[in-house]
Amino acid sequence: MWEKYVLFIDGEAIVIDKPAGLAVHPGSKTPESLEDYLKHFRFGFQRPPLPVHRLDRDTSGCLLLARNPKAHKRFQRAFESKQVTKTYLAVLDGVPEASEGSVDIPLTKVSSAEAGWRMIAEPAGKPSISHWKTLAVKDSRALILFSPETGRTHQLRVHAADGIGVPIAGDPVYGRGRGPMLLHARSIRVDREGKPPVEATAPLPPHxxxxxxxDALL
Known part of the structure; x- marks a missing residue:
């Protein structure tokens, strides 16, 4: 049954289609996580694969796993050197005035005992750049393709709300929080020297x- 989540596999990498609602790592509010299921993705290897990056719990789609420690380090370096190309799809809770654009808003993390933590725009924060374009409009909501240059925590969620001016539908922190959050990691590509790239595309999920x-709209 675990094969149905696999979008790409070879001796170094697995790309899975992570379902929404499952955290990548455990936490105080997420005792169940992908770590509980990694043993099912060994596929003949002795050790389970390890996540190279993370997706928010409520974000579905492409997640890269490394099948050995050396590959994990190489893939991490690829992320750090911006050799990884990713796209995301999001449904916004409205229709932006423009049809495409770029958002350049540095981000930093803030927290309080009352409200917990969140990311906010901060000139002295970490550089965060996202490119976007509208793919379709239906029922006063827009389907957006994001192509982020950077990979900050909650980057697309804040850039949608504060940069485009329309939050992602269902976002419980930066939007109205009604219904599931409609953010999906559509594709990932990691170029490798001397080998074909790690490349995968995740189909749109039921929500x-x-x-x-x-997919007919894309």
Whole structure:
């Protein structure tokens, strides 16, 4: 049954289609996580694979796993040197005035005992750049393709709300929080020297389909 989540596999890497609602790592509010299931993705190897990056719990789609420690280090270096190309799809809770653009808003993390933590725009924060364009509009909501240059925590969620001016539908922190959060890691590509790239595309999940958007619009 675990094969159905696999989008790409070879001796170094696995790309899985992570379901929404499952955290990558455990935490105080997420005792169940992907770590509980990594043993099922060994596929003949002695050791389970390790996540190279993370997706928010409520974000679905492409997640890269490394099948050995050396590959894990190489893939981490690829992320650090911006040799990884990713795209995301999001349904916004409205329609932006422009049809495409770029958001350049540095981000920093803040927290309080009352409200918990979140990311906010801060000139002295970490550089954060996202490119976007509208793919379709339906029922006063827009389907957006994001192509981020950087990979900060909650980057696309803050850039949608504060940069584009329309939050991602269902976002419980930066938006209205009604219904599931409609953010999906659509594709990933990691170039490798002397080998074919790690490359995968994740189909739209059921909660996008129920919102009226499907692959026929892309």
């Amino acid at each position: 996008f389909l129920s919102a009226g958007f499907d």
